[in-house]
Amino acid sequence: MFTRRQALIGVVAASLLAALPPMTAAMAGEIDLSALPRERIALVAPPFVHAHEQVATTGPRVIEYTMTIEEKTVVIDDEGTTLQGMTFNGSIPGPMMVVHQGDYVELTLVNPETNSLPHNIDFHAATGGLGGGALTLINPGEQTTLRFKATRSGTFVYHCAPEGAMIPWHVVSGMSGTIMVLPRDGLKDENGKPLRYEKVFYVGENDFYIPRDEAGNFISYESPGDSYADTLPVMRGLIPTHVVFNGAKGALTGDNAMTSRVGETVLIVHSQANRDTRPHLIGGHGDYVWEEGKFDNPPMKDLETWFIRGGSAGAALYTFLQPGIYAYVNHNLIEAVELGATAHFVVEGEWDDDLMKQVAAPGPIPVN
């Protein structure tokens, strides 16, 4: 019997054939990296980012990562709505990697037997081979290792891109993340003056398309395969049911709100692998913003809202000047408030009356 799962996996065989020629070509020009230092870095779940140097203290290195793909049911809002999630390393978005320009990234991608679908990875930071997608397609029970050279600095999306209709479906099921390639001498302003951050947060934005039953309630499915046929028409409508940060409505609020303090400089990396978005920090600004995320271009300054093109990641540097609760939103406010794209910063420190003061508290309008 020809099952839906077989139908989905059937795509793999074709892709593997397509992948053969570039693989042979890649093997022909083998180079020797044995002289380079290697470092193995453990990835951490967003919004946090693994420890890294802002200015490289060595020459180019080979940075080794491992990511295990995990298909799992995830809750995406406070009403218990579920998504048949597909994740890099168990989180939506996948973890952020940080390397320096000129480093080699060596990723081992694992697709455990417990998964039901083939997956791969396309790095927008990589050159050739569909960003690595052509060399990394693996079935459940397989793993692969890809190496690419980080030739350009900036924040770049990575995502799963198996083939055809599978591509958008895997991406809107959660399979995207970001790699930040720092200039070896760190971030700089338009005059080449160094810019440094004390904290970095990675905010990955996702659009989800959850089917509803006749009564209008979201449907829960048993497996990704079960959800596929119903999800496709919702995707084609292009109107997400959820637009969220860090995988779920409210995931970066309350106890999980991001924290800072007055005087601290924070780098916020924002990715959207599928759809345009427009981050805005309510009551704050973007002091220096690489809207397209590419550090060889001078940063824009004093932005109110910045535009992240679907399929890219951008970076904004901000020094908090006032304490309080800041909402960090997608400034399509319907998406922020109704669909979930809101995060919070809790910022402690001294209030600056010079920047803002309530001169007269709300009260009755005086009558003369």
Place this chain on the structure above:
Amino acid sequence: MPWHIAETAAGGVAAVALSIAALATHGSDRIADAVTAPPTVVIEATRLAFPEPGEFLLDGRPMPAPVRSADVPTFAIMTHQVGLADYGRCVAAGRCTAADAAAPRSARAVPVTGVSHFDAVAYAAWLGEVTGARWRLPSALEAAVMAGERFSAETFSDAADDPKNPAVAWIRRYRDEGAARRPVDPDPKPFGTYGINALGVADFGGNVWEWTSTCYVRVGLDTDRVTERSRTENCRVHVLEGRHRAIMSDFVRDGRSGGCAVGTPPDNLGFRLVREPGRPLLARLTHRAAALFGR
């Protein structure tokens, strides 16, 4: 007197007039027969130390509401919240707008949800006509009394705010909210699910918040934190009582879209009504009218 209180006071008379008119038009309309007065609990007269609902400010900083002692005369209130089926009769009579209630998962009777303040007032007027009694929303004070041991009002602390730094209060409130957060549970539960309180009132403090007739106020306090310097009343916004207090615009039907002082917003908005002590003359008139026009 704010307009809504005047309207409520006039409501009894208007209702009877309408009722007679309706009966005159429809002759042997049987809607009146189908509706019996819902069971009520009599709450004895009492005196209550009550933090008034609203926003209280001292030089622009939020303060806890001053606690005042208030006398509450005896009143009779519905034992249960108004039911989905009860409300449906008002809709069928063309006097209420269909509720935004999700189809309940239980086959047993559930309270009506997805109703605004306007809907609650419309239902009270209709119920008055068909039962010959006068019904109205409870005030927040009455709701506090009937809530008995389940009354919670505002639950945030007011410790350690800094007059020079408003962010201290904002951050404290934000953390209080986080601590009070609970899983959302919007599915209406059958009557009795949340039990009865010591006064015999059923299901108060469950997943249905209850509209009151109390308007939102913003009060400027003097430095003694009791004396009022200013007071602005907004009667397009009313207080709801439940697991915690909520403040909503009158047209709101979905509690999750409205605001809340602390904690997760209400899962559902519903109501129960106070029956005014008998108005024997008017009630008798209504019955006589009914007799004349059909029975």
